[in-house]
Amino acid sequence: MDNSMLLSLITFSPLLAIVILAFVPKRHGGIIKQIGVLGTLLPLILALMLFANFDYQQAEMQFVEHVPWIAIPIGTDATSQLLTFPISYDMGVDGISMPLIVLTAIIGTMAAIASWPIKRRLKEYFILFHLLLIGMFGVFAAQNLLLFFIFFELTLIPTYFLIGIWGYPEREKAANKFLLYNGVGSAIMLLAFIVIFWTAPQFQAAPTMNMSELRSILTSADFLALVEQHRPGLMFALFLALFIAFGIKLPIFPFHTWMLRVHQQAPVPIVMIHSGILLKMGAYGIIRLGIGFFPEQAYYFATWLAVLGVINILYGAVIAFVQKDLKLVMAYSSISHMGIVLVGLAAMNSIGFQGAVFQTVSHGFISALLFFLIGVIWERVETSQIDELGGLARSMPFVSGILLAAAMASLGLPGMSGFISEFLAFLGLFGSMPVIAAIGVLGIILTAAYLLRATLRTTFGPTPDRYLGLADAQPLEVIPMIVLLGFIILLGIYPAVLSDPLQETLKTIVPIVTGIGG
Structure with missing residues (x-):
């Protein structure tokens, strides 16, 4: 296969399932489910090919696609000749985005399998599901601001309907709140993109929307000197705008x-998709566009970044400890664990950055597994209230065992991915801000407390009579459990599978950031 088209094939391969689904009658629910699941295997296979063919020794973008796309008229020259601004279709991956594409493909397939219990409007559900996959793949592969924004917005539409139509009783309120907050974030991001685009040519730089070219322009000494002379504070305002836009997505307290x-x-x-992938788009945006475009501003904002990270960690952990709903325990846990991403980035060194990316990928697998297990339990008992659960290990030993393993991974048990990410993130921060790092470590203790409390109260203790005959994990449910737990363990015992692709890419980012302080 020609690798020059691999990223486009991964991104748009879900279209095949959409086209097939469009011609399948709605009454054939079983066939629609099979197509919905099988349709995720093609992008999964292609993503694994991407991983297998990735060159660990190369720091620059790989699998680059550059095709003329749009020509925008911007005026005329002295001879009345029409001038146009060409926008190219730019795709590419490096050691940061490639693992996220693989993560998206794996969780996408597991979420499709988890969709098997869906009973109504199956055709619309799986069409929207695969449209969401296209948007997520595109966000991590796009190397053009316009293309990035289009894919980013594409994820909002299907997610809104998937929540609002197939969710639980208060689904419409949840969908509306999702759209409101993420719409505001997108508006801020678009405004920042527009200012970035129009600022560059005003300061003697060629107009471009290519991320790599923009990064070179925005970080050049001559450009920074001109901007500081004519519009002081603009670069900091742009960094802050992008940080808020992607911080809403992450989410950062109080936008949670x-x-x-x-x-x-x-x-x-x-x-599973939202906690495992969509939240990670916020972390990716901060790394790729926030710190990548504005390293100097990120460096000076590092202390506040660390403080916000610690607030996320402690706030999420404390509130999770008092929750009575298992879903909310894991939701606040996600807030807490996203704080570790901020802590790693705030370190402004290679170790911390590795910890941030590790946490992004690791938490994707862990959170997807935890919420899948909660869904399996809900299917049997129709509640996620901790006080109404208990003793499930007697009737559901396999599910209970996997739940305990996932909780151990989330609290950072050595040998699992959560330990590697937390260790690297805090180790990096201890090198630059030891006091803040020490305070943040308290969150790890709280994490163990609330996760063990929720897990043990769910699986052990007296078993209510109505739970004695519950069915344990079925064959189709076992697949996501084993696959997701397998990757969690793989990253824990062999972290090089993720750190090796990162090494060369970080060499191009970390020296720029740390060099500012030197």
């Missing part, structure tokens, strides 16, 4: 309330 409703009311497969 919309996410709680989504995790509580969205259908289980969509929560």
Whole structure:
């Protein structure tokens, strides 16, 4: 296969399932489910090919696609000749985005399998599901601001309907709140993109929307000197705008309330995708565009970044400890664990950055597994209230065992991916801000407390009579459990599978950031 088209094939391969589904009558629910699941295997296979063919020794973008796309008229020259601004279709991946594409493909397939219990409007559900996959793949592969924004917005539309139609009783409120917060974030991001685009040519730089070219322009000494002379504070304002836009997506306290409703009311497969992938788009945006475009501003904002990270960690952990709903325990846990991403980035060194990316990928697998298990339990008992659960290990030993393993991974048990990410993130921060790092480590203790409390109260203790005859994991349910737990363990015992692709890419980012302080 020609690798020059691999990223486009991955991104748009879900269209094949959409086209086939469009011609299948609605009454054939079984066939629609089979197509919905099998349709995710093609992008999964292509994503694994991407991983297998990725060159660990190369720091620059790989699998680059550059095709003329749009020509925008911008005026005329002295001879009345029409001038146009060409926008290219730019795709590419490096050691940061490639693992996220693989993560998306794996969780996408597992979420499709988890969609098997969906009973109504199956055709519309799986069409929207695969449209969401296209948007997520595109966000991580796009190397053009316009293309990135289009894919980013594409994820909002299907997610809104998937929550609002197939969710739990208060699904419409959750969908509306999701759209409101993410719409505001997108508006801020678009405004920042427009200012970035129009600022570059004003300061003697060629207009471009290519991310790599923009990064070179925005970080050049001559450009920074001109901007500081004519518009002081503009670069900091742009960094802050992008940080807020992607911080809403992450989410960062206090922009987190919309996410709680989504995790509580969205259908289980969509929560798997939302917690496992969509939240990670916020982390990716901060790394790729926030720190990548504005390293100097990120460096000076590092202390506040660390403080916000610690607030996320402690706030999420404390509130999770007092929750009575298992879904909300894991939702606040996600807020807490996203704080570790901020802590790793705030370190402004290679170790911390590795920890941030590790946490992004690791938490994707862990959160997807945890919410899938909650969905399996809900299917049997129709509740996620901790006080109404208990003793499930007697009737559901396999599910209970996997739940305990997932909780151990989330609290950072050595040998699992959560330990590697937390260790690297805090180790990096200890090198630059030891006091803040020490305070943040308290969150790890709280994490163990609330996860063990929720897990043990769910699986052990007296078993109510109505739970004695519950069915354990079925063959189709075992697949996501084993696959997701397998990747969690793989990253824990062999972290080089993720750190090796990162090494060369970080060499191009970390020296720019750390060099500012030197």
